[in-house]
Amino acid sequence: MTRPRPGFADDLDETLAEAFRLLARGVADRRSPIHTPSLASIGPDGAPRIRTLVLRGFDAPTRTLRVHSDRRSGKAMEIAADPRVAVHAYDAGAQVQLRLGGTATLHAEDAIADAAWATSTDNARLVYTTALPPGAAIPTPTLPSALSDGREHFAVLVLRFDALEWLWLCADGHRRARFGWDSAGQASAEWCVP
Template sequence: MYDTLDEVRADISARLANAAANRHSPMHTPVVATTDADARVMVLRAFDADHWTLRFHTDARSPKVAVIEGDPRMAVLAYDRDAKIQLRLRGTARIERDGAMVDAAWAESTNFARRCYLGEGPGAISDVPTSGLPLEFERDEPDDVQLVPARENFAVLVMQAEEIDWFSLAHHGHRRAVLARHGAARWIAP
């Protein structure tokens, strides 16, 4: 149990950095909510502790992209059941389709992961159950040349966290703190 807000801030940074780097972390797949009251689980790809930014990959054709571009407010909820720590992040998001960061994120992805951007756009209607992928890639990994058209559908969602609500569940008494990106922090009743 932490007794200082500096310890809480360090805990938040360590948990989110681990979540981005470790696919076995319980916070690796947080819930991401947009202003249309829609929520989905996404993979946290990167966390920058100095700037409080989180990076996710998304399909540029996804409905959430239009929602974020219309109203960038966003929230993220992550929970570590074993540690009994909940993080609620509030901030703004932006969609990046081009540039060094997006190119690096694309390059870091495997061809198997990139194939998701070859198929139908998220939410496309189908008369039969479908993965949305072209049939030839249902089970097989495309090569680099086959993936060229997928790149235009790939985008990066970057969330700038402005506030993080840290909540620790404990039998002897819960603790909660709210921290702002620019340093303000306070303990609050759970």
């Protein structure tokens, strides 16, 4: 018996709704592949830098993602210098790739960071407790002793996307769609060659 073709296969509005559903699930379900997307920023030498992060929040009306970071990290410094970012996520089970482009803002000493810190687990807070910044050389592979509760090193990155590309792989015919939003929030959508 053949499965019915999903509505998002041939409808741009349903495709965008499915993309947003996958992002929301990525926040709520730690087993979702979308829970750990890759974030690319622009390094000081102009080269791209990419890393995997944990998706902590998604707000569809504002098209924002929330991730946490050490404010001393390379990504935080890169985003402070050039806020343009790209996000990539792939869900092998759904056979969907999402690519998002936009800008990021760093929140370290404001209500956004305070609220995120307040809901973080002790285990999640542990990575912010070291005196040395992420990427610093250490003599052994263990974390140095905690020197603080970590709040002073904690930051939230809010990523607002103005472009979203969807690629669905299907034996009956792949589907690729591109969505964009202008500075006034006006949306555009189009199908693309997969």
